Amino acid sequence: MPNPKSRHCKARRDKRRANWKIQLTSVSICPECQEPKLPHRVCMSCGTYNGKKILEVVEKESV
Numbered sequence: 001m002p003n004p005k006s007r008h009c010k011a012r013r014d015k016r017r018a019n020w021k022i023q024l025t026s027v028s029i030c031p032e033c034q035e036p037k038l039p040h041r042v043c044m045s046c047g048t049y050n051g052k053k054i055l056e057v058v059e060k061e062s063v
C-alpha cells in the first residue's frame, strides 16, 4: 500500500484549510432581482431558479 513518508507540518495543514474557507463564500447575482444568492440554488429573495418561479416568497409572517 502506498503511504506518505512523513506527515505534513501544522503550517501546511492550516494553509490548506484557510483557502478552503475562502472558496466557501462565493456568491452569484440573481438574474431576476439582482440580489446576491448562492450558486445553483433557488434565489431566497424572489424564489426563482433558471427563470422559473419555484417558491412563493413570504415577506413577513403576521401573527
Ligand SMILES: [Zn+2]
Pocket: 030, 031, 032, 033, 034, 035, 043, 044, 045, 046, 047, 048
Ligand atoms: Zn432573485
